[in-house]
Amino acid sequence: MAANKSGQGGATIFETGVDFAVWSHNAGRIELCLFGDDDKELARLPMQRGDDHVHRLFVDGLKEGARYGYRADGVYAPDSGLWFDPSKLLVDPYAKELDRPFSHDPLLGSFGADTQHLVPKAIVTRDVPVKQIKPLFKPGGFVYEVAVRSFTKLHPDVPEAQRGTVAALTHPSVIAHLKRIGVNAVELMPITAWIDERHLPRLSLRNSWGYNPVAFMALDPRLVPGGMAELRDAVAKLHGEGIAVILDLVFNHTGESDRFGTTLSLRGLDNLSFYRHLPQRPGDLVNDTGTGNTVACDHPYVRQLIIDSLRNFVLGAGIDGFRFDLAPVLGRTASGFEGNGETLTAMLADEVLKDRVMIAEPWDIGPGGYQLGNFPAPFLEWNDRVRDDIRCYWRGDDWKTGPLATALAGSSDIFGRNGGQATRSVNFLAAHDGFTLNDLVSYSGKHNEANGEENRDGHNENHSWNNGVEGESRYPDIIRRRRDDLKALLSTLFASRGSIMLTAGDEGGRTQRGNNNAYCQDNEITWMDWPALDDELVAHTAFISGLRKRFSVFSQTGLLNGNGDVEWISPSGRPMTVQEWETPNFSTLGMVLATRDEQGGKATRLAVLFNRSGGEEVFTLPGSASWRHLAPDAAKKSVASAIVPRRSVAFYLES
Numbered sequence: 009m010a011a012n013k014s015g016q017g018g019a020t021i022f023e024t025g026v027d028f029a030v031w032s033h034n035a036g037r038i039e040l041c042l043f044g045d046d047d048k049e050l051a052r053l054p055m056q057r058g059d060d061h062v063h064r065l066f067v068d069g070l071k072e073g074a075r076y077g078y079r080a081d082g083v084y085a086p087d088s089g090l091w092f093d094p095s096k097l098l099v100d101p102y103a104k105e106l107d108r109p110f111s112h113d114p115l116l117g118s119f120g121a122d123t124q125h126l127v128p129k130a131i132v133t134r135d136v137p138v139k140q141i142k143p144l145f146k147p148g149g150f151v152y153e154v155a156v157r158s159f160t161k162l163h164p165d166v167p168e169a170q171r172g173t174v175a176a177l178t179h180p181s182v183i184a185h186l187k188r189i190g191v192n193a194v195e196l197m198p199i200t201a202w203i204d205e206r207h208l209p210r211l212s213l214r215n216s217w218g219y220n221p222v223a224f225m226a227l228d229p230r231l232v233p234g235g236m237a238e239l240r241d242a243v244a245k246l247h248g249e250g251i252a253v254i255l256d257l258v259f260n261h262t263g264e265s266d267r268f269g270t271t272l273s274l275r276g277l278d279n280l281s282f283y284r285h286l287p288q289r290p291g292d293l294v295n296d297t298g299t300g301n302t303v304a305c306d307h308p309y310v311r312q313l314i315i316d317s318l319r320n321f322v323l324g325a326g327i328d329g330f331r332f333d334l335a336p337v338l339g340r341t342a343s344g345f346e347g348n349g350e351t352l353t354a355m356l357a358d359e360v361l362k363d364r365v366m367i368a369e370p371w372d373i374g375p376g377g378y379q380l381g382n383f384p385a386p387f388l389e390w391n392d393r394v395r396d397d398i399r400c401y402w403r404g405d406d407w408k409t410g411p412l413a414t415a416l417a418g419s420s421d422i423f424g425r426n427g428g429q430a431t432r433s434v435n436f437l438a439a440h441d442g443f444t445l446n447d448l449v450s451y452s453g454k455h456n457e458a459n460g461e462e463n464r465d466g467h468n469e470n471h472s473w474n475n476g477v478e479g480e481s482r483y484p485d486i487i488r489r490r491r492d493d494l495k496a497l498l499s500t501l502f503a504s505r506g507s508i509m510l511t512a513g514d515e516g517g518r519t520q521r522g523n524n525n526a527y528c529q530d531n532e533i534t535w536m537d538w539p540a541l542d543d544e545l546v547a548h549t550a551f552i553s554g555l556r557k558r559f560s561v562f563s564q565t566g567l568l569n570g571n572g573d574v575e576w577i578s579p580s581g582r583p584m585t586v587q588e589w590e591t592p593n594f595s596t597l598g599m600v601l602a603t604r605d606e607q608g609g610k611a612t613r614l615a616v617l618f619n620r621s622g623g624e625e626v627f628t629l630p631g632s633a634s635w636r637h638l639a640p641d642a643a644k645k646s647v648a649s650a651i652v653p654r655r656s657v658a659f660y661l662e663s
Contacts, residue, residue, distance in 0.1 A: 016062050016312060018102030019076065019132045026070040026132055028055070030100060031062050031309050032278040035092060036082035038063040043075040043129050052079070075107055075129035076100070080277050084119065086267055089280040089290035095122045099273040101313055103130035103226045104320065105235045110203035110222055110263070116270035117206075127272060128201070130226070135324060138240055143328040144252035145365050147388060147432070148563035149192035150502075150553060151254065151509040153440060156196055156231045158216060159512050161535040174199060174232045178245040186251055189515050189546065190553030193252035195331055195367075197440060199239070201226045203263035203270065208528055211460040216530035217440060219333060220263040220299070222272050224317045240325040252328035254365065255321055259303055259314050260337035260372065266293055266300030274303075281307055284340075296374025297334055306341045311351045314338070319360045329365030334372040336379045344375065347382045356384065367434060381422040383432075388507055391419060391433040398437060398500050399448065399471035402493060402620055402655075406592035412618070413576055416599060417568035418505035430565045433506035437497055438514055443524045445514035448472045449493040451479060455522030458529060466525030479522055491517070492655045495548050496620070499657035502552040503599070503616045505561075505568055515549035516541030551640055555659060559614055561603035568601075575600040577615075581628030595621035596652075600630060605661070613662040619652040626651055635660040 020027040028040050042051045055063035077099060082092030096116075099106070106128040115121040145151070160166050160176035170176045177183075177194065186194065198218030205220060218228065232238050243253045264275040274282040284294035284302040296302045304310055321327040332338060339349040346352075355361055367388045370380045383389055397411035414421055418431030438445045443454075452474045456466045475489045494517060501508055512518075513536045520526045526534050556562040561573075568574040576584045577598035588594055599616045615635065619625045627650045629635045634646030638659040652658045 016309065018100065021072055021132060021134050025066055025068040026074065028065045028067065029062050030078055030277065032080060033061045033281050034082060034090060034278050035080040039079045040065050041077050041079060041097065049124065072132055072134050074132040076132065077127060077129055087291035089285050091271060091275050091279040093119055093271060093276060095120050096271045096276045097124045097127040098276040099128060099223050100130045101223065101273055103223050105131040105133045106201055106223065106226045106229060107131055109228055109230050110201060112204045112206055112209055116272060117268065137323050138326045140326065143363060143365055144247060144250065145193040145254065145328050147507050147565050149507055150190055151193045151195050151507060152186065152191040153195045153509055153511045154197065155217060155440060155534065156199055158534040159536055163538050174242045175234065175238050178242050183249050187249060189550045190557060191251055193254050193328065194246065195254040195256055197256045198258055199227055199231045200224060201228045206269065213460065213528040214530040215528060216534050217527045219258050221258045222263045224259065224313060225320050236324050243326045247326065254329045254331055255327050256331045256333065258333045259305060260334040261297040261299045261301050261303055264301060269300055282310060296337060296340065296372045296377065298373050302337060305338050305351050306349060311354060314351065315354055315358055318355065319358065322360050322364060329367065331367040333369055335368035335370060336372045336377055345379055347384050352384060381425060385432060388432050388434050391435055394419060394433060394435045395437055396471055398497065402497055403471060403473045404620065409594045409597055410589055412597060416504050417574065420567045424567055429567060431506040431567055434509050435501060435504045435506050436509040437501050438511050440511060442467060443470050443472055444518050444520050445494060445497060446517040446519050447522055449490045450474055451522040454524040456525050458523060458533065459525060470524060491542065491545065494545055496655055496657050498549055499552050502556045503562065503657065506565065512536060516546045555638060558607050559603045559605060561601045561614065573602050577630060579625055579627045581630045595619065596625050598627055615660040617650055617652045617658045617660065619654065619656055622654050624651055624653050629660060633662050636663045
């Protein structure tokens with residue numbers, strides 16, 4: 009056995025053995041623990057500290073598949089930010105595969121209690137690089153947000169053994185659905201190893217979203233039992249169907265939580281270095297995330313861990329891009345958010361990562377945490393203002409005609425600042441966090457009683473409406489009104505400038521029974537009921553997705569500015585007047601777009617007509633040319649005016 013001379017972390021296989029390396033500035037000693045298949049410890053070996061604070065060891069004769077963990081000894085003084093406890097088995101931050109999922113137990117946070125029998129063991133794996141290709145996803149495309157387990161857990165065609173796993177995404181029936189509705193990229197909610205929040209076991213609940221990670225690189229065995237090989241195979245098959253894969257990753261906090269939480273990895277290795285602490289009070293963790301701790305993403309070691317994690321998924325599986333949860337944390341320093349900070353800059357400059365799509369959730373709950381529009385290009389950003397403005401428009405709120413037009417045109421008020429010419433908006437109506445789209449038009453308030461917190465959790469303001477009855481209804485009129493509202497909302501989203509995102513099941517009326525914080529419902533509340541999907545809604549989504557692909561104007565990202573690219577009209581067919589824009593309850597809007605029709609290969613105009621009123625509206629279409637209604641059942645005749653039904657969006661093509 010000899011000192012390891014490789015990088016700052018991980019297990020590297022060589023012909024004669026395995027190199028181990030782990031970084032800690034404050035640990036007095038770190039030991040490598042090796043385990044047999046029966047979970048018994050085979051050896052506990054001291055590691056050698058280098059001048060760079062990387063503890064290294066080369067183990068002769070060790071091979072791929074070996075199982076291991078670390079123990080770190082040093083000062084235990086939580087009030088000083090030091091949590092060294094050699095009784096705690098620690099997961100390698102560079103682990104790429106674990107032998108089991110994490111499971112919460114009070115002993116994981118109890119000083120002096122040995123956790124060898126509770127903590128997953130890392131598995132020594134060999135990197136298998138894939139052939140790199142340019143990312144399939146381009147800004148302006150259609151992203152489909154997927155919770156891997158919930159998405160296929162109840163799919164009738166997927167073999168039972170595969171349901172709820174990454175492999176299930178490649179089943180022919182699943183791929184057929186993705187292609188039917190025109191998905192350009194699936195965005196997989198976290199598939200790296202996570203642990204349940206400590207209050208969930210006593211409520212007999214489990215985390216179903218995965219936004220509570222422990223190891224940034226290790227795939228969770230519940231979702232990806234075949235490890236990196238399974239992910240690599242799934243990505244290749246989806247790529248073969250023209251569908252990109254984006255991973256939703258969490259670098260802002262870990263499942264070790266606050267000072268009453270667990271010691272599993274970073275906390276035990278060097279809590280003081282890896283997490284943010286209050287000035288002058290190193291025992292108190294900064295909580296910019298609402299989850300108990302905040303990762304110090306500006307620390308050089310953490311920065312490199314993040315970069316290496318991203319490179320691992322690109323080089324090892326061919327991932328097209330990433331979405332970052334609570335992304336301002338990536339740009340936080342002691343003085344606040346820095347859009348040009350070293351970590352964000354390093355992510356965009358890395359040779360492997362610089363052509364990948366990067367998507368920021370541009371807010372956290374810390375000081376100055378709302379950073380929409382402030383991430384460096386080419387970051388795309390989730391746009392909650394578009395979400396809220398479109399919701400409020402269709403709910404019937406006053407003063408929403410102008411905000412609707414701004415959202416449709418690419419949000420120039422946000423992305424046109426400082427001379428910006430292109431939108432970086434990811435427009436969405438609903439996401440994993442909040443109401444489903446169907447619940448948005450079926451519930452006036454949240455109903456989170458099943459979460460065990462007496463309905464106190466989750467957002468109180470959802471900009472929702474129930475169409476006359478709270479929750480499920482058998483009244484045909486209520487069902488029809490809700491379906492009409494869903495069609496109008498979907499049409500509005502697909503007609504907006506920028507990238508768009510739809511959460512799995514929203515195309516077919518999926519419900520979570522009014523639960524707007526269903527992170528802890530690993531059950532029928534979140535599992536997608538495929539037979540119950542509304543095929544009329546799915547067909548409508550497929551149709552408008554086809555229109556989005558057919559007309560180039562929707563997937564382009566330049567901000568619409570009214571200089572020949574768009575005209576805003578009232579039902580008279582004339583440009584909107586100042587008075588009409590400023591009428592609080594104005595209920596109609598026409599958007600006439602200059603576009604290329606990819607089906608015919610020529611330049612033309614497309615009119616998108618919005619009517620949120622309770623009765624039909626007649627629009628006079630502009631110009632002397634005739635127009636043709638684009639709808640699955642529309643007659644193929646030319647008209648000069650359009651009849652737009654109540655609570656709907658209509659598309660007319662200049663002929």
